[in-house]
Amino acid sequence: MPSTDKTAILAQYMPANAAPIIAKWIDYFQCEFKISKNRTTKLGDYRHPFKGTGHKISVNNDLNPYAFLVTTVHEFAHLLTWNDHKNKVKPHGAEWKTNFKRMMKPFFDLNVFPPDVSDSIATYLNNPAASSCTDLRLARALKKYDVKEAGVHVEQLPMAAIFSLKDGRRFQKAEKIRKRYRCTCLDNGKVYLFNPLAEVYAE
Numbered sequence: 001m002p003s004t005d006k007t008a009i010l011a012q013y014m015p016a017n018a019a020p021i022i023a024k025w026i027d028y029f030q031c032e033f034k035i036s037k038n039r040t041t042k043l044g045d046y047r048h049p050f051k052g053t054g055h056k057i058s059v060n061n062d063l064n065p066y067a068f069l070v071t072t073v074h075e076f077a078h079l080l081t082w083n084d085h086k087n088k089v090k091p092h093g094a095e096w097k098t099n100f101k102r103m104m105k106p107f108f109d110l111n112v113f114p115p116d117v118s119d120s121i122a123t124y125l126n127n128p129a130a131s132s133c134t135d136l137r138l139a140r141a142l143k144k145y146d147v148k149e150a151g152v153h154v155e156q157l158p159m160a161a162i163f164s165l166k167d168g169r170r171f172q173k174a175e176k177i178r179k180r181y182r183c184t185c186l187d188n189g190k191v192y193l194f195n196p197l198a199e200v201y202a203e
Helices: 003-010 019-028 065-085 094-109 115-125 136-143
Strands: 032-036 044-047 056-060 162-164 170-177 180-185 191-194 199-202
Touching: 003 019, 019 065, 044 065, 056 065, 065 094, 065 115, 065 136, 094 115, 115 136, 170 191
Parallel strands: 032 056
Antiparallel strands: 044 056, 162 170, 162 199, 170 180, 180 191
């Protein structure tokens, strides 16, 4: 596919001035780039070359433009880290963090992100304790640009509140354990751990 066509497609999912850069990366790294349906367990994915196949990156199609771009850069940083070190370093170690910072720079230079997202990315990059782009401050900044639904975040609910998911299952919120909330499913009695930013429906 010609680079101009890639740019036009990418511009539907990310800020338009960022799309030409990502299109160039796809061509340069000869990467198979897939825009995927929503996956509840991950926003994006990188697969290194294996048995004759090349680099593969996929990003969920339902992300807002800024989240889509951050996730895309996150996965390309994995690609670059694999090219440099193969599997000899940690997935989100110092090498990946350095590459993520380098690959994010062109978008900072273009002022692609709104100030709150830009500040959150900068803070994240300077925080060695943060292990990945699931950093809560950055996630909260990005969430603000989602298309709003009727739901609320788990962290916004009072303790012992009852809530439901899109699939109809009902839960009761309990205490926070480290970074997640213990919630009991009222349908089967099992306990699940919820991300504070998980979108649910209060009853």
